[in-house]
Amino acid sequence: MNERFPRGRAAIVGSATFGCGEAPGYTSLELAHQASVQALSAAGLKPSDVDGLFTVLMDDSLSGLSMAETLGIHPRFLDNNRTGGSSFQVHAILAAMALDAGLCDVALIAYGSNQRSSTGKLLQSSRPSPWETPYRPLRPISSYAMAAARHMHQYGTTKEQLGAVAVAARQWAQLNPEAFVRDPLTLDDYMKARLVADPFGVRDCCLVTDGAAAVVMTRADRAKDLAKRPIYLLGGAQSATHREIASMPDLTVTGLADAGARAYAQAGVSAKDIDVVELYDAFTINPILFLEDLGFCAKGEGGAFVEGGRIAPGGSLAVNTNGGGLSCVHPGMYGLFTIVEATRQLTGECGDRQVKDAKLAIAQGNGGELSHEALVILGTEEAL
Secondary structure, eight states: OOOOOOTTSEEEEEEEEEEEEOOTTOOHHHHHHHHHHHHHHHHTOOGGGOOEEEEOBTTBTTHHHHHHHHHTOOOSEEEOOOOSTTHHHHHHHHHHHHHHHTSOSEEEEEEEEOHHHHTSSOOOOOSOOTTTGGGOOOTTHHHHHHHHHHHHHHHOOOHHHHHHHHHHHHHHHTTOTTOSOOSOOOHHHHHTSOEEETTEEGGGBOOOOEEEEEEEEEEHHHHTTSSSOOEEEEEEEEEEOOSSGGGOSOTTOOTHHHHHHHHHHHHTOOGGGOSEEEOOOSBTHHHHHHHHHTTSSOTTOHHHHTGGGTTSTTSSSEEOTTOHHHHTOOSSOOHHHHHHHHHHHHHTOOGGGOOTTOOEEEEEEEETTTTEEEEEEEEOGGGO
């Protein structure tokens, strides 16, 4: 099947985050609203310019309607898709298609969550499973721990290699003033951390934070006239493989193996061309699986690939340059933050953590329990 993505015909022209870490007193909707207004302002636009709205809030099943109301707009294209943390990559793909088709002129993608302030804990899956619930799993942690255990059994991946992911994320976070956790983290600290779900300790698990993010997209022909340097969508794809982790076809292979290959073909690039990789690191096993499935190393070699600081600052591959969900921010769904960070890297706004001469980036999202994978490939004008 020959997929026809509107390569380079839509661009991100504004992005923002708000309330990352702790934002007491804000609702999820208010957080998303603040990030949206800031992203629009960065592009030189106003809420009234938005006629395409893409959003999801964890605590509001009709969040698209709520966002439209709070922004005071009447969009002619609205999407409230919810695949979990990968929803926003799907939104970006749909927005690119809608813009190219003339169904809207300015698309806003927004998310906000006050998870830390309201509950103080990671929200667990609310859907009971007849195969898993009797065993009282700590979902979603135990589901990802099972994938990690299988990878360790099948390929010899070690606890220390999982730790290399956590340490690298913390080193990036220490370069990011916005990161919620910036204390030093050594491999020894990681190994001594409290066990949560074997083989995971607490440092294998994402943060529980508040936070919001937003990006603004428009057609390429208009993007050049706006305030920010445009970052173009070169490709985007998604793949769903299961709902429950018990039904995952192979615990060591995610839908990103399929989606990544399709997105590369759309963009006309390969893994070796990518300068920045922003992955959904809800747990330390995720980057290992995703780097393999995206072709940065062979299947089973992800553990060895992340050793020795390779994905840390100064390493050969820049991965999760804001500190990721492990050390920067994780307000329930993290996928939109990967798009914001990839955009910031390509526009050269990242200060001490800036990747030199970055022209191509991957921003990936993960939904459910490794259930749905999506990515967009972003590029500067030089990459068109």
